[in-house]
Amino acid sequence: MNAPIAGPVEDPIDAYRIVSEPFYRPFAQEVGHYEAAYAARLPILLKGPTGCGKTRFVEHMAWRLKRPLVTVSCHEDMTASDLVGRFLLDADGTVWHDGPLTAAVRHGAICYLDEVVEARQDTTVVIHSLTDHRRHLPLEKKNELVQAHPDFQLVISYNPGYQSVLKDLKESTRQRFCAISFDYPDAAIEAEIVAREAGVEPETARVLVRVAERSRNLKGHGLREGASTRMLIAAGQLTAQGVPLEEACQIAIVLPLVDEPEIRAAMSSAVSACL
Numbered sequence: 001m002n003a004p005i006a007g008p009v010e011d012p013i014d015a016y017r018i019v020s021e022p023f024y025r026p027f028a029q030e031v032g033h034y035e036a037a038y039a040a041r042l043p044i045l046l047k048g049p050t051g052c053g054k055t056r057f058v059e060h061m062a063w064r065l066k067r068p069l070v071t072v073s074c075h076e077d078m079t080a081s082d083l084v085g086r087f088l089l090d091a092d093g094t095v096w097h098d099g100p101l102t103a104a105v106r107h108g109a110i111c112y113l114d115e116v117v118e119a120r121q122d123t124t125v126v127i128h129s130l131t132d133h134r135r136h137l138p139l140e141k142k143n144e145l146v147q148a149h150p151d152f153q154l155v156i157s158y159n160p161g162y163q164s165v166l167k168d169l170k171e172s173t174r175q176r177f178c179a180i181s182f183d184y185p186d187a188a189i190e191a192e193i194v195a196r197e198a199g200v201e202p203e204t205a206r207v208l209v210r211v212a213e214r215s216r217n218l219k220g221h222g223l224r225e226g227a228s229t230r231m232l233i234a235a236g237q238l239t240a241q242g243v244p245l246e247e248a249c250q251i252a253i254v255l256p257l258v259d260e261p262e263i264r265a266a267m268s269s270a271v272s273a274c275l
């Protein structure tokens, strides 16, 4: 769901405006690069592992650029109609309902398609004419061509680690986007984020980041992924509720990450070594 939303709603798109600044700690030039791409109305692809700040970054940028943000979590059952819209029956017959993408295109919002490769290919093809010089969206069922509002921008996210070849982005899709690459930030910055987001002391945050570093080193050696910044924040939040740090690491990091008893034992001793 989008971050804090506005009060009284007049235009329905206003519900998607972000009124207070979402905290985002930059780690490189990503804010400037996004602003440049937005100024040229270029679509953007955010690449990076789970829980590293992609969604938070888009929320922050939408706030900075004062644009409403329409977020769609893509999944394999999603159809083009789920994005674009459909005719629905009501008392007066059939009435067209814009889908989230169409609403963003008409009203000049930023549309964020999260995990876009999860969607079926017919869905991704819908975005092609929006992400080149045409900037329009054909509503075939309605026989309408919607020209994008000048402020409209499309942003998609993609986690290169997880997808199979079958579920990769089509070349004709990926070549329409500028990309910003994300990863877990340097230890000092990540500790700053964890301390702030979880409301814990800097020293606790530093310990959690050390745990994350250990887990990330185990990637490929029994772990599919290391602990994300999101997991560290969850562990921090548990300690803020009074759960001892080692237990918090078990509940929020080790158990969700690992099923196999041997790797769990290795991970647990890595945690103990960090405390």
Ligand SMILES: Nc1ncnc2c1ncn2[C@@H]1O[C@H](COP(=O)(O)OP(=O)(O)OP(=O)(O)O)[C@@H](O)[C@H]1O
Pocket: 023, 024, 025, 026, 027, 048, 049, 050, 051, 052, 053, 054, 055, 056, 057, 159, 193, 197, 229, 230, 233
């Ligand atoms: N640079 C950052 N500044 C501020 N908060 C951050 C930053 N990076 C990560 N976070 C924190 O980590 C949490 C997870 O980040 P976010 O939800 O943006 O990840 P994501 O990359 O979108 O993950 P997914 O691919 O699973 O959707 C955020 O809720 C936020 O608390």
Ligand SMILES: [Mg+2]
Pocket: 054, 055, 056, 114
């Ligand atoms: Mg996300």
